[in-house]
Amino acid sequence: MSKIKTSMVFIMILVLVVPSFSQKRVKDLKFHHMQEYCWMRLAKIVPEITDRVILPIGTVEAHGAVAIGADNIIPNNLAEMVWEKCNALIAPSINHGFTGQSISQFPGSITVREEIFEEYIYDVLKDLVRTGFRNILIIVGHGGNTEPTKRAMTRLHVETGAHFMTVEWWKIAFNVVNEVYGAKAQQPGHGDLEEAALVMSSNPEFVDKEMYEKLGKENVGAAGADEGVALMPIWATTRYPEKGLGYLNFDIEKAKEYTRKKADSIANTFLEAVKRWEMMERWK
Numbered sequence: 001m002s003k004i005k006t007s008m009v010f011i012m013i014l015v016l017v018v019p020s021f022s023q024k025r026v027k028d029l030k031f032h033h034m035q036e037y038c039w040m041r042l043a044k045i046v047p048e049i050t051d052r053v054i055l056p057i058g059t060v061e062a063h064g065a066v067a068i069g070a071d072n073i074i075p076n077n078l079a080e081m082v083w084e085k086c087n088a089l090i091a092p093s094i095n096h097g098f099t100g101q102s103i104s105q106f107p108g109s110i111t112v113r114e115e116i117f118e119e120y121i122y123d124v125l126k127d128l129v130r131t132g133f134r135n136i137l138i139i140v141g142h143g144g145n146t147e148p149t150k151r152a153m154t155r156l157h158v159e160t161g162a163h164f165m166t167v168e169w170w171k172i173a174f175n176v177v178n179e180v181y182g183a184k185a186q187q188p189g190h191g192d193l194e195e196a197a198l199v200m201s202s203n204p205e206f207v208d209k210e211m212y213e214k215l216g217k218e219n220v221g222a223a224g225a226d227e228g229v230a231l232m233p234i235w236a237t238t239r240y241p242e243k244g245l246g247y248l249n250f251d252i253e254k255a256k257e258y259t260r261k262k263a264d265s266i267a268n269t270f271l272e273a274v275k276r277w278e279m280m281e282r283w284k
């Protein structure tokens with residue numbers, strides 16, 4: 001066999017035997033949390049195996065009988081449920097956010113000022129982009145974080161061209177509460193049926209049933225006051241969407257089904273966004 005023929009056969013064997021690095025997916029890797037790799041390994045993974053990352057962001061604040069970390073537990077749990085389908089790594093979460101003043105006075109609540117939070121998020125996202133991530137899914141666990149996060153991601157898109165999707169679990173797939181609980185679909189409250197379901201699906205013990213029943217659902221929670229009324233502090237740390245609605249349900253199977261449906265909706269929307277962003281990139 002000639003020298004050229006021999007090397008061609010050798011190359012063909014290599015192609016057949018060694019699976020291509022780029023055909024691997026995140027699920028084939030050792031870890032799906034980026035912080036568990038050394039930097040040299042991470043540099044091989046991003047962007048060759050994936051250029052997608054999930055950043056869960058939340059805060060610590062009073063939520064009635066639900067754990068004060070609800071806004072962190074939920075986006076972290078949702079990230080765990082969607083990374084494989086999204087073929088994305090998970091970045092270390094941001095657990096301290098912009099908690100509203102009227103609820104930040106209760107024990108355990110922690111707040112970071114809004115302008116500081118925006119700059120902080122901006123810096124974190126900037127280094128994710130520098131690392132090679134082009135498609136970034138931000139799962140928000142707390143409403144106060146949304147606007148500063150949207151401002152930060154807009155600035156970074158303009159500066160770098162990277163793509164971002166920010167999602168609030170309580171607004172996406174609005175009708176899931178009706179499908180699972182037969183409840184009227186509307187803007188959920190705070191520490192109520194829907195938020196408690198997402199926390200319970202992570203760990204049922206993170207909702208203090210004993211405290212909820214001992215103090216009474218009408219005392220632990222209340223509907224919000226009418227427009228034009230400001231309360232300092234808020235008159236209940238659980239806010240029901242309206243009187244008579246949003247009471248906790250301790251059925252774990254339903255909580256898991258509710259969470260699964262929310263997670264699926266987040267993953268499908270992100271995959272659609274990435275497909276469309278990449279399609280439009282090719283048109284440039």
Ligand SMILES: [Zn+2]
Nearest residue numbers: 070071141191
């Ligand atoms: Zn919350």
